[in-house]
Amino acid sequence: MIFTPGPSALYFTVEEHLKQAIREQVPSWSHRSKAFQSIFLEATENLRALLEIPDNFSIYFTASATEIWDRLVENLIDEDSCHLVNGAFSKRFADQATRLGRNTHIWEVKAGKSHDIRKMLMPDRCELIALTHNETSTGAAMRMEDFGLIREAYPHQLIAVDAVSSLPYPTFDWSTFDTTYFSVQKGFGLPAGLGVWIVNDRCHEKASARLQAGKSIGSYHSLPILAQAAQKHQTPETPNVLGIYLLAKVAGDMLNKGMEAIRRETNYKAAFLYGCFERWEGFKPLVEARQHRSKTVIVVETEKPANHWMEALSKKGFEIGAGYGDFKNHQMRIANFPTHSKEQIELLADTLESLF
Numbered sequence: 001m002i003f004t005p006g007p008s009a010l011y012f013t014v015e016e017h018l019k020q021a022i023r024e025q026v027p028s029w030s031h032r033s034k035a036f037q038s039i040f041l042e043a044t045e046n047l048r049a050l051l052e053i054p055d056n057f058s059i060y061f062t063a064s065a066t067e068i069w070d071r072l073v074e075n076l077i078d079e080d081s082c083h084l085v086n087g088a089f090s091k092r093f094a095d096q097a098t099r100l101g102r103n104t105h106i107w108e109v110k111a112g113k114s115h116d117i118r119k120m121l122m123p124d125r126c127e128l129i130a131l132t133h134n135e136t137s138t139g140a141a142m143r144m145e146d147f148g149l150i151r152e153a154y155p156h157q158l159i160a161v162d163a164v165s166s167l168p169y170p171t172f173d174w175s176t177f178d179t180t181y182f183s184v185q186k187g188f189g190l191p192a193g194l195g196v197w198i199v200n201d202r203c204h205e206k207a208s209a210r211l212q213a214g215k216s217i218g219s220y221h222s223l224p225i226l227a228q229a230a231q232k233h234q235t236p237e238t239p240n241v242l243g244i245y246l247l248a249k250v251a252g253d254m255l256n257k258g259m260e261a262i263r264r265e266t267n268y269k270a271a272f273l274y275g276c277f278e279r280w281e282g283f284k285p286l287v288e289a290r291q292h293r294s295k296t297v298i299v300v301e302t303e304k305p306a307n308h309w310m311e312a313l314s315k316k317g318f319e320i321g322a323g324y325g326d327f328k329n330h331q332m333r334i335a336n337f338p339t340h341s342k343e344q345i346e347l348l349a350d351t352l353e354s355l356f
């Protein structure tokens with residue numbers, strides 16, 4: 001059983017959909033065919049329903065979330081961006097913006113901590129504010145209220161939310177940001193190699209303005225080109241057709257199950273795991289502030305080297321994630337995604353406890 005935060009376990013219906021895809025020869029479909037157009041439409045419509053995405057947002061496909069970071073910079077930032085950094089992933093977006101020649105303003109807090117939104121003052125010239133809903137390296141999550149507070153304080157800025165390791169779980173208020181994105185190998189439980197970029201009209205306007213001003217907004221994945229292709233339910237390039245097919249099917253399965261049930265189970269499993277790690281000696285959730293604890297990626301500090309537990313668990317058939325980067329030896333990360341059942345999470349905890 002795989003509890004690594006990404007890639008993670010496949011959603012439990014993926015195997016059947018993969019078999020069906022091979023029977024239908026999906027990987028050989030032309031991306032200009034009617035069959036592809038209908039699967040593109042099914043994927044975007046299912047996502048729109050599942051995540052309750054309003055009409056003023058468009059849905060585009062890319063290769064990864066890492067690609068989307070570059071596209072956000074190229075399409076939406078002339079000069080200055082502001083980044084709330086609380087771990088490796090939020091830092092990496094800032095690094096990419098710097099490498100693309102933008103002035104990045106960085107507010108960094110220690111691993112496991114979150115920003116005190118009310119105390120922050122970002123310069124007016126920041127055009128885009130980069131937020132990370134769920135910092136996968138530390139298990140720190142932003143509260144939904146935080147997005148509203150930032151939107152209120154910075155109504156003129158574009159706000160981008162990295163929700164790579166939390167979607168489909170969060171119930172977003174879509175009026176509090178302008179763009180969000182994820183890749184499919186985390187919460188959606190799909191094979192890696194597909195990013196989903198969701199953008200509103202303000203983002204399209206900014207990209208058009210940049211283009212008109214003679215600035216580079218990139219080539220095949222600029223917003224106007226993505227929009228033009230999406231009108232025909234297509235992508236500019238030959239995309240990951242199989243990935244889009246599987247996403248359409250799994251989003252459909254999640255719709256049938258219902259987000260309410262998925263959220264309820266996620267909350268239960270997260271509370272159960274945090275409860276164990278608070279109770280057990282030699283373990284401690286990295287994020288102390290309960291309101292900032294991620295529901296989907298649980299990060300624990302360990303007294304014994306993390307390896308000790310990971311290897312013992314692996315022998316029993318459970319794969320969990322190591323701490324990220326420098327924290328490899330003292331932390332463990334456990335994914336709590338929709339495919340991880342209550343029973344599996346309880347079995348993981350029981351097994352770990354049996355190793356004490």
Ligand SMILES: *Cc1c(COP(=O)(O)O)cnc(C)c1O
Pocket residue numbers: 006064065066067089090132134135136162163164165183184
């Ligand atoms: C995994 C992850 C990314 C990068 O996703 P890729 O699919 O590897 O591009 C970005 N942000 C967060 C928060 C992540 O967890």
